[in-house]
Amino acid sequence: MCVLPAAAHADLALEGDVAYEAYRDALVDAGLLVPMGVQGLYGRGEIFERVVNGFDAYATRTAQPLDYEVLRFPPLFARTHYEKIDHIRNFPDLLGSVHSFTGKDREHLAMLGKFEKGEDWSRDLARTDVMLTPAICYPLYPTAKGMLPAGGRGVDLLGYAFRHEPSDDPARMQLFRQREFVRLGSPAEALDHRDRWLDRGEEMFAAVGLEVERVVASDPFFGRGGKVMKASQQEQALKYELTIPICSREKPTAIASSNYHLDHFGSVFDIRTADGAVAHSACIGFGLERIALALFRTHGFDIGAWPAKVRDVLALQ
């Protein structure tokens, strides 16, 4: 059942909103997550972080033979780049636009007047040059403009992604970390990257006791037109997810996903292969908070009692 820490590894007996709330409350009671007064926003306790860092280090070891270039982007990127990637058309409800105050003393007094009366002072702010990052590989593509080396580029990323989707489901956070591996190159190189990493991901999850299912998936495209986009994405099998039940058997959670972007980013940001063709790209993203939640769900809240093999892989000794 989802309710008690001691039974966190037992069968999933609840479904729906009560299941989300029960598991969230249990995580909070155990000090793994700290509520921050907003749905989907949490501080992370020490044990939660040790599990996240343990899996992250495991991904580093797995990727080491592939000799990727390491880059780390902060959780904001340029508005001008945001405006090129179609996110405003496809996922406007999930975006995060950063606004600040750009006036002088007089405008400041006017804004404070609204603030003190409990009115919406945010209308006095102006857009800045930055947006929150919806996926941690987005900031990479604009920096990759130009010609790739022969064989393309493999890049290792880690960072926070933002999605404006307040929820009681502890696995649906507004800010969460992704560990990503990206391949820029020919269509064959991109597809090979996706397929090999789906296999590797399954093996990695098996090594920590998580039985995942590989499914063709689609992104949550917005509005009436979104249905057509979803169907098209699924028909082309561009996105795969590795899923596992966390709070719900009926709606298992994706803990990793791999997307083949075709030449979308290559054509938007003018990235070319060594032979001059528009580059294709693919990425695999590991959702570190979701993986930690799946581990706590599967093995219980007491990491000292996890199977020795799992503790060994995650360096939780």
Next chain:
Amino acid sequence: MCVLPAAAHADLALEGDVAYEAYRDALVDAGLLVPMGVQGLYGRGEIFERVVNGFDAYATRTAQPLDYEVLRFPPLFARTHYEKIDHIRNFPDLLGSVHSFTGKDREHLAMLGKFEKGEDWSRDLARTDVMLTPAICYPLYPTAKGMLPAGGRGVDLLGYAFRHEPSDDPARMQLFRQREFVRLGSPAEALDHRDRWLDRGEEMFAAVGLEVERVVASDPFFGRGGKVMKASQQEQALKYELTIPICSREKPTAIASSNYHLDHFGSVFDIRTADGAVAHSACIGFGLERIALALFRTHGFDIGAWPAKVRDVLALQ
């Protein structure tokens, strides 16, 4: 001079904007920072991250005997908490308010119409429940409401902070990481925390070859009224910085700072000591990107050529 990587450890010969631009360009040429198309926003290269992580691990070892509680907050916090801390009065020009789209298909079409005409589509967004975090200890205080244990609480934090201050100075990033240690307790406990950590900070920097100066400092309060606030803060000696020249001898950069908040957060968020008094608080923050920049400035861009003792402390073997 600031211009060439090979001479990055030599005397600072340039001053002003050219010095900032020259050092930034040298960092970019060396692959340490990756421009993201916005002033003060950078990807971090592998070597830069190794230095950041090396100093962060050194701080962990230094703090270990103090047995702090470890918490990690993501770079956003609740708007309702933001509205209680006076930041909107004192630093409105630095704030980051997160806005998103909350309409349906019809409003979406209207916003896309503006977007396609190159108009300001951001006016069609609404404020969300979250703000970017201006300092990584701010999210802690609202979660600390209630009575502290005897002896107070010591908390270990690490995270991204946002300040809207676009700049060519590579040490003035819009998003940067702070490693912080916070003490909540009596006035004496808070002051003791600040003073001991300033000593520890000086010793830590000496161990990695950074000669810092301890100075009484003030925060960049906004507007005409800000001058009074600055003078008052300096007169009470509430804030100290450890500074070192990075791009400028005339304007050395703070790479760590320690603030005594008096009972500000205790009274705003109703935090009480074990004997029922309003809690005082103090923090020390290490600016991880600035520390890395000071290290590259002092020892050069080739970490293999850094003094053996420094490489040892930072585990750069």
